[in-house]
Amino acid sequence: xxxxxxxxxxxxxxxxxxxxxxxxxxxxxxxxxxxxxxxxxxxxxxxxxxxxxxxxxxxxxxxxxxxxxxxxxxxxxxxxxxxxxxxxxxxxxxxxxxxxxxxxxxxxxxxxxxxxxxxxxxxxxxxxxxxxxxxxxxxxxxxxxxxxxxxxxxxxxxxxxxxxxxxxxxxxxxxxxxxxxxxxxxxxxxxxxxxxxxxxxxxxxxxxxxxxxxxxxxxxxxxxxxxxxxxxxxxxxxxxxxxxxxxxxxxxxxxxxxxxxxxxxxxxxxxxxxxxxxxxxxxxxxxxxxxxxxxxxxxxxxxxxxxxxxxxxxxxxxxxxxxxxxxxxxxxxxxxxxxxxxxxxxxxxxxxxxxxxxxxxxxxxxxxxxxxxxxxxxxxxxxxxxxxxxxxxxxxxxxxxxxxxxxxxxxxxxxxxxxxxxxxxxxxxxxxxxxxxxxxxxxxxxxxxxxxxxxxxxxxxxxxxxxxxxxxxxxxxxxxxxxxxxxxxxxxxxxxxxxxxxxxxxxxxxxxxxxxxxxxxxxxxxxxxxxxxxxxxxxxxxxxxxxxxxxxxxxxxxxxxxxxxxxxxxxxxxxxxxxxxxxxxxxxxxxxxxxxxxxxxxxxxxxxxxxxxxxxxxxxxxxxxxxxxxxxxxxxxxxxxxxxxxxxxxxxxxxxxxxxxxxxxxxxxxxxxxxxxxxxxxxxxxxxxxxxxxxxxxxxxxxxxxxxxxxxxxxxxxxxxxxxxxxxxxxxxxxxxxxxxxxxxxxxxxxxxxxxxxxxxxxxxxxxxxxxxxxxxxxxxxxxxxxxxxxx
DNA sequence: GCAAGGTC
Numbered sequence: 001x002x003x004x005x006x007x008x009x010x011x012x013x014x015x016x017x018x019x020x021x022x023x024x025x026x027x028x029x030x031x032x033x034x035x036x037x038x039x040x041x042x043x044x045x046x047x048x049x050x051x052x053x054x055x056x057x058x059x060x061x062x063x064x065x066x067x068x069x070x071x072x073x074x075x076x077x078x079x080x081x082x083x084x085x086x087x088x089x090x091x092x093x094x095x096x097x098x099x100x101x102x103x104x105x106x107x108x109x110x111x112x113x114x115x116x117x118x119x120x121x122x123x124x125x126x127x128x129x130x131x132x133x134x135x136x137x138x139x140x141x142x143x144x145x146x147x148x149x150x151x152x153x154x155x156x157x158x159x160x161x162x163x164x165x166x167x168x169x170x171x172x173x174x175x176x177x178x179x180x181x182x183x184x185x186x187x188x189x190x191x192x193x194x195x196x197x198x199x200x201x202x203x204x205x206x207x208x209x210x211x212x213x214x215x216x217x218x219x220x221x222x223x224x225x226x227x228x229x230x231x232x233x234x235x236x237x238x239x240x241x242x243x244x245x246x247x248x249x250x251x252x253x254x255x256x257x258x259x260x261x262x263x264x265x266x267x268x269x270x271x272x273x274x275x276x277x278x279x280x281x282x283x284x285x286x287x288x289x290x291x292x293x294x295x296x297x298x299x300x301x302x303x304x305x306x307x308x309x310x311x312x313x314x315x316x317x318x319x320x321x322x323x324x325x326x327x328x329x330x331x332x333x334x335x336x337x338x339x340x341x342x343x344x345x346x347x348x349x350x351x352x353x354x355x356x357x358x359x360x361x362x363x364x365x366x367x368x369x370x371x372x373x374x375x376x377x378x379x380x381x382x383x384x385x386x387x388x389x390x391x392x393x394x395x396x397x398x399x400x401x402x403x404x405x406x407x408x409x410x411x412x413x414x415x416x417x418x419x420x421x422x423x424x425x426x427x428x429x430x431x432x433x434x435x436x437x438x439x440x441x442x443x444x445x446x447x448x449x450x451x452x453x454x455x456x457x458x459x460x461x462x463x464x465x466x467x468x469x470x471x472x473x474x475x476x477x478x479x480x481x482x483x484x485x486x487x488x489x490x491x492x493x494x495x496x497x498x499x500x501x502x503x504x505x506x507x508x509x510x511x512x513x514x515x516x517x518x519x520x521x522x523x524x525x526x527x528x529x530x531x532x533x534x535x536x537x538x539x540x541x542x543x544x545x546x547x548x549x550x551x552x553x554x555x556x557x558x559x560x561x562x563x564x565x566x567x568x569x570x571x572x573x574x575x576x577x578x579x580x581x582x583x584x585x586x587x588x589x590x591x592x593x594x595x596x597x598x599x600x601x602x603x604x605x606x607x608x609x610x611x612x613x614x615x616x617x618x619x620x621x622x623x624x625x626x627x628x629x630x631x632x633x634x635x636x637x638x639x640x641x642x643x644x645x646x647x648x649x650x651x652x653x654x655x656x657x658x659x660x661x662x663x664x665x666x667x668x669x670x671x672x673x674x675x676x677x678x679x680x681x682x683x684x685x686x687x688x689x690x691x692x693x694x695x696x697x698x699x700x701x702x703x704x705x706x707x708x709x710x711x712x713x714x715x716x717x718x719x720x721x722x723x724x725x726x727x728x729x730x731x732x733x734x735x736x737x738x739x740x741x742x743x744x745x746x747x748x749x750x751x752x753x754x755x756x757x758x759x760x761x762x763x764x765x766x767x768x769x770x771x772x773x774x775x776x777x778x779x780x781x782x783x784x785x786x787x788x789x790x791x792x
Numbered sequence: 793g794c795a796a797g798g799t800c
Binding site for chain 2: 007052058087088211508511633
């Protein structure tokens with residue numbers, strides 16, 4: 001039996017074995033196998049339950065189509081074959097499944113009951129069916145369990161009425177994967193190459209496009225446009241101050257709210273001024289309730305974490321996962337806002353009795369009785385997010401504690417009473433004009449004692465009065481005001497928009513938001529507001545100009561509609577896939593043909609590559625200086641040859657003593673990572689165009705196999721890396737007097753011969769370990785050797 | 793170097 005993740009395999013097997021299973025770790029260290037004896041289809045059998053870790057396979061183009069320089073992105077729509085590769089090769093999932101599945105007679109698939117889960121069913125089957133026992137062809141050997149919550153009853157019900165996996169639903173996911181891959185990669189590669197070749201200060205190494213990330217950016221730019229196009233408007237309000245006896249004066253709200261014409265406003269003032277009295281027309285008192293929250297799901301947690309704790313979604317999920325694996329909270333990825341019927345609310349609450357921050361509220365609840373939680377929606381995935389055991393601030397760390405505190409307070413709130421308050425409204429008339437004022441007074445705080453930030457703010461009480469009373473008008477005047485623009489979109493608002501339009505899922509929303517930040521399309525401002533960058537704005541405006549559908553949130557839902565037809569068996573997989581690909585292929589070609597439309601916008605904001613950067617090293621072809629462009633992605637550009645050469649990122653580049661590469665005459669540059677980090681020289685041409693067969697793109701001189709060049713691996717390599725398997729320790733010739741050698745594959749740096757005058761790699765090697773010998777010169781005063789002699 | 797979706 002196979003579940004979607006290790007935690008589920010554990011809880012399901014515990015239920016089905018009634019706690020009697022034995023467990024061991026699988027060969028990949030990530031998944032466990034739980035075994036027990038029980039009965040299946042009327043026979044006594046040995047059960048084995050394990051899990052995968054999400055998808056086993058993921059789709060990618062076959063190798064040669066991943067070369068950006070040699071493949072026209074248009075080919076990605078049709079000619080480029082895609083293949084399934086193991087999603088996480090380190091987990092060795094196929095091998096693991098085969099080891100455990102070998103010799104089994106039956107398989108029960110306990111994957112999550114959504115389309116992705118259905119798809120994983122077939123990934124599992126593809127792996128294990130070849131190694132399972134072959135029963136008679138009449139026998140069913142593959143079963144699918146359908147469950148909607150992880151409770152005893154639900155799991156047992158599922159076990160007692162097993163069905164079959166749904167091929168159509170799985171196929172709809174295959175189609176989604178292929179569409180996302182082909183469309184996303186084609187647009188991303190085209191845009192990236194086109195704009196990177198033209199501009200020197202885009203400040204993003206990748207101009208990506210995707211059916212989720214692009215609409216996400218679109219929401220942010222839409223708000224930006226509203227702010228930009230906002231024209232403040234002047235309006236006028238009538239402000240009336242009245243009082244009765246010795247009470248404090250009362251400010252009244254005008255029932256017409258505001259007028260946009262000064263003359264009209266003045267007329268109303270004049271009308272109101274005909275009376276010196278404000279007459280109470282009515283007093284109404286209504287008891288109102290502020291509802292306690294529903295049980296917590298992922299998206300709501302992300303919203304509150306962003307808006308109230310100032311924690312971004314990606315960070316919040318990392319913290320939540322840690323709290324989950326350490327047993328402090330329940331599974332943090334769920335859409336469900338409804339507690340299962342048999343959920344132990346009281347037990348969960350009792351765990352919190354001793355927490356100094358909310359013990360009082362917990363004890364009060366336990367003695368007066370828990371309130372029934374509000375009805376939420378059950379998505380059939382996991383129970384809502386709740387605390388699982390008591391914790392203290394010290395053991396969780398700052399952000400861990402803050403998130404745990406929120407989750408716990410939210411949980412307590414869901415079983416507390418609503419907050420009740422009295423809303424009083426007094427209607428006045430001053431002459432012919434109507435005014436009113438209203439105020440709230442607390443009746444009982446209910447859940448807001450544990451969520452004080454949602455409490456009813458204390459207001460000054462309204463005066464006691466009744467219909468027919470009169471107040472004296474203290475002042476009445478016309479006040480000029482201006483409408484103000486909206487603010488930038490907050491992250492919490494963005495999450496809400498994404499959820500509403502079905503852009504991304506609870507698990508992927510944080511990733512999409514993170515993406516548009518990392519690509520430098522938006523920046524996060526104070527209060528976690530998302531402000532689009534010039535690049536983000538130009539991209540979205542460009543899409544609007546060329547093909548607005550590319551950026552509208554409906555781009556996802558429209559495709560999903562098609563995919564649902566596959567899932568429901570109403571349409572053929574191949575036909576839908578082909579049809580949708582054709583549409584996007586046409587969109588792509590139109591986009592490519594119209595790219596100058598976007599380019600016109602780019603030109604306004606960015607400077608051409610030829611005008612960017614500062615001269616650094618000479619080109620080997622024209623012997624003119626190439627310019628070093630520091631903005632992401634940092635690179636060298638020769639404006640005479642109109643060629644761009646890539647460079648290693650995340651480090652500093654300088655000229656390397658005007659030395660040249662013997663192969664192409666380009667001047668070498670020296671790459672350095674940080675102050676004490678490693679450094680190595682590289683030839684700009686070779687780095688982009690590997691000079692030898694056994695080399696790849698992106699290699700510096702420390703990996704170059706040139707037989708005689710003094711900068712090559714052959715000349716400066718000393719011995720095998722002490723940590724990684726494939727790396728060689730290479731002398732860093734610039735590192736003296738704190739001499740060191742650095743691995744050319746990993747980050748290992750080894751210091752040696754400090755204060756030596758000169759260190760050189762010799763031709764000879766050590767007989768014992770095959771490492772190269774080094775010749776070391778010391779100054780007389782610095783030598784570590786006992787009797788300093790002139791020759792060493 | 794790309795997408796989005798699962799997941800430790």
